[in-house]
Amino acid sequence: MADLKLTGVAKSYGDVQVLSDIDLDIRSGEFIVFVGPSGCGKSTLLRMIAGLEQISGGVLEIAGQRMNDIPPSQRGIAMVFQSYALYPHMTVRDNMAFALKIAGKSRSEIREATDRAGRMLQLTPYLDRLPKALSGGQRQRVAIGRAIVRDPQVYLFDEPLSNLDAALRVATRIEIAQLKASMPDRTMIYVTHDQTEAMTLADRIVVLAGGGIAQVGAPLELYERPINEFVAQFIGSPAMNLLPGKVAQTGAETVVALDGGGVAHVGIPTRHEDQGMAVNVGIRPEDMRETEGEAIFEGVVDLTEALGEVTLLYFGTRDRPVPVIAKLPGIHPALDGRRVRLTADPQALHLFHQGQSLLYREGVELPPYQPRAAIPA
Numbered sequence: 508m509a510d511l512k513l514t515g516v517a518k519s520y521g522d523v524q525v526l527s528d529i530d531l532d533i534r535s536g537e538f539i540v541f542v543g544p545s546g547c548g549k550s551t552l553l554r555m556i557a558g559l560e561q562i563s564g565g566v567l568e569i570a571g572q573r574m575n576d577i578p579p580s581q582r583g584i585a586m587v588f589q590s591y592a593l594y595p596h597m598t599v600r601d602n603m604a605f606a607l608k609i610a611g612k613s614r615s616e617i618r619e620a621t622d623r624a625g626r627m628l629q630l631t632p633y634l635d636r637l638p639k640a641l642s643g644g645q646r647q648r649v650a651i652g653r654a655i656v657r658d659p660q661v662y663l664f665d666e667p668l669s670n671l672d673a674a675l676r677v678a679t680r681i682e683i684a685q686l687k688a689s690m691p692d693r694t695m696i697y698v699t700h701d702q703t704e705a706m707t708l709a710d711r712i713v714v715l716a717g718g719g720i721a722q723v724g725a726p727l728e729l730y731e732r733p734i735n736e737f738v739a740q741f742i743g744s745p746a747m748n749l750l751p752g753k754v755a756q757t758g759a760e761t762v763v764a765l766d767g768g769g770v771a772h773v774g775i776p777t778r779h780e781d782q783g784m785a786v787n788v789g790i791r792p793e794d795m796r797e798t799e800g801e802a803i804f805e806g807v808v809d810l811t812e813a814l815g816e817v818t819l820l821y822f823g824t825r826d827r828p829v830p831v832i833a834k835l836p837g838i839h840p841a842l843d844g845r846r847v848r849l850t851a852d853p854q855a856l857h858l859f860h861q862g863q864s865l866l867y868r869e870g871v872e873l874p875p876y877q878p879r880a881a882i883p884a
């Protein structure tokens with residue numbers, strides 16, 4: 508069993524509070540990804556779990572045991588870092604075996620553990636090579652191998668792929684997913700800046716911001732049901748557009764008169780007293796489509812970016828603090844200077860209280876999360 512429980516965990520450096528009130532239950536076998544803006548404390552939280560940073564407040568338990576003052580080597584965890592500092596004069600096998608030798612394991616135990624890690628990471632043909640004769644991706648796999656040989660209950664990864672080039676990142680990401688699948692009862696906690704890694708690897712994503720947890724949920728739950736504007740704009744790329752307006756009609760479907768002149772029919776119920784309320788309507792760029800009819804947003808295209816699979820249209824790059832962006836499927840001719848009318852399905856829209864940035868007013872119950880149906884094949 509390798510469940511983790513964080514209760515009121517806090518970290519400060521001198522007078523500077525970096526994290527506070529972190530409550531998190533991680534189940535044995537879960538793959539958890541920490542994301543958040545630079546400097547929000549992702550690495551610090553991971554290093555506190557590892558025992559590499561002192562916990563300033565609160566309690567960390569692993570498998571029901573308080574771990575605050577237990578040294579890293581006795582926590583049943585192994586950590587894989589971004590820079591995979593291998594010993595250059597040791598073979599792949601010796602690099603992986605090093606910690607086991609220090610721990611006084613027998614030759615046969617070490618052989619068995621390194622053979623197994625080699626097989627799991629497809630490193631068998633390279634076991635007798637020196638690190639300099641490996642690619643970056645292979646080196647990072649050796650670093651993961653050093654964790655595997657110790658057979659920890661919990662794996663911690665601190666941006667393990669960020670030093671790899673794009674193609675290797677994808678390949679190594681898939682290997683990490685397969686590695687997790689081959690060890691279903693091991694718990695993994697992974698810090699990344701990369702949205703794709705977070706969305707594809709995580710059972711649950713923890714979004715950290717402002718010294719605390721903004722939201723915890725399954726990747727698609729965060730995408731479809733962000734709890735506030737921060738998470739809405741952090742998850743998904745390009746970020747969700749937020750268009751200010753006022754509630755013009757309440758009911759099962761809410762009609763919003765947008766400040767820019769458009770009208771949005773939002774598939775989220777509001778109450779009679781919400782009439783006239785200042786809101787932001789959230790529209791993901793990929794949910795926008797051109798229309799001849801009633802538009803949510805109408806504007807002149809400043810810039811067209813053709814990426815092949817999609818075309819991005821930018822509006823208001825000069826006069827808005829943040830441009831409005833639409834992402835249309837496929838290839839479109841450059842639309843620069845053309846006036847375009849855009850709409851989106853009511854079910855795809857989000858509604859936030861202006862100022863509070865929260866999706867629903869406190870006390871209004873959230874309907875249970877229902878994943879949006881996949882597009883039928």
Ligand SMILES: Nc1ncnc2c1ncn2[C@@H]1O[C@H](COP(=O)(O)OP(=O)(O)OP(=O)(O)O)[C@@H](O)[C@H]1O
Pocket residue numbers: 520525543544545546547548549550551552
């Ligand atoms: N030893 C330290 N002394 C003082 N402040 C520190 C120390 N280590 C980290 N910090 C501060 O704590 C905050 C969190 O740092 P941390 O590295 O955990 O952030 P992060 O979310 O992992 O950032 P990034 O995404 O940029 O790696 C930062 O503001 C950082 O400056």
